[in-house]
Amino acid sequence: MYWWPTRHSCEVWSLCGACGSPSTIRSVSRRRRPSRLRCMKKRSSSGRCIIDHRVKNNLQIVSSLLSLQASYIQDAHIHEMFLERQSRVQSMTLIHEALFQSEDMGHIDFGEYVRALTRQLFQSYGIQAERITLQICAEAISLHINKAIPCGLILNELVSNALKHAFPAGRSGHLAIQLRANAGQRVSLIVRDNGIGIPAGLDFRSTESLGLQLVCMLADQLEGTLVLDREGGTTFTLTFAP
Structure with missing residues (x-):
């Protein structure tokens, strides 16, 4: 409880000639409470910004270490494994x-993230724009970090698989990515390529590929559905509640 004395403008004279002014004491707790709440919110927001910034810097250090280690590896298969881990x-x-730059702490614009991550993957794999054309149609959909991280890892795996396996021997092709909001408060992430496709007899849910195993596991974590369409190449559709 906070109290504050308040003076009045009138004067009071006693019978003996002494002069004084009356004062009252009022509680200002209610006045101070909003300012304290604002201060607490500001400190909380500032603290989360610092944490996100430090996490981002630490992840960048890990990525740089993986890249440095990969540069010393002669075996092509092991080298690729390091690059896959770095991309994750x-x-x-x-x-x-994105969280550090976002005004809404805890949420990011996943449409912007889709564009940023895809551009980064094209650069990492040295893909020339004239060989594999890219089309992105991504709505501005806000996702909490608990949804954004698994969804981002799924996008990373699906795009990486397409760039590595869909267009072998310098084959040209097209990659399309779509992020859209559906009816019933559901979101769909679609990754489509017109490459050689996944073999008809291969069950992507029980394959030995670590990347596809990770995709299935993360889709379950999102409590979403993952559908594969082999017509005209490969199309993965992930649908989940944001």
Whole structure:
């Protein structure tokens, strides 16, 4: 409880000639409470910004270490494994960078994230724009970090798989990514390519590919559905509640 004395403008004279002014004491707790709440919110927001910034910096350090280690590896298969791990770390780094810049703490514009991550993957794999054309149609959909991280990792795996396997031997092609809001408060993330496609006899849910295993696990974590369409290439559709 906070109390504050308040003086009045009138004067009071006693019979003996002494002069004084009356005062009252009022509680100002209610006045102070909103300012205290604003201060607490400001400190909380500032603290979360610092945490996100530090997490982002730490992830960047991990990514740099993986890149440095990969540069010393001669075996092509092991080298690719290091690059895959680096891309997964970078996908999470982008989310924390978006959180640090976001006015709505805890949420990011996932449409902007889709564009940023895809551009980064094209650069990482050295894809020339004239060989594999890219089309992105992503709505501005706000996702909480608890949804954005698994969804971002799924996007990273699906785009990486398309860039590595859909267009072998320098084959040209097209990659399309769509993010849209559906009826019933559902969101769909669609990754489509017109490459050689996944073999008809391969069950992507029980494959030995670590990337697809991770995609299935994260889709379950999102309590979403993951559908594969093999017509005209490969199309993965992830649908979940934001």
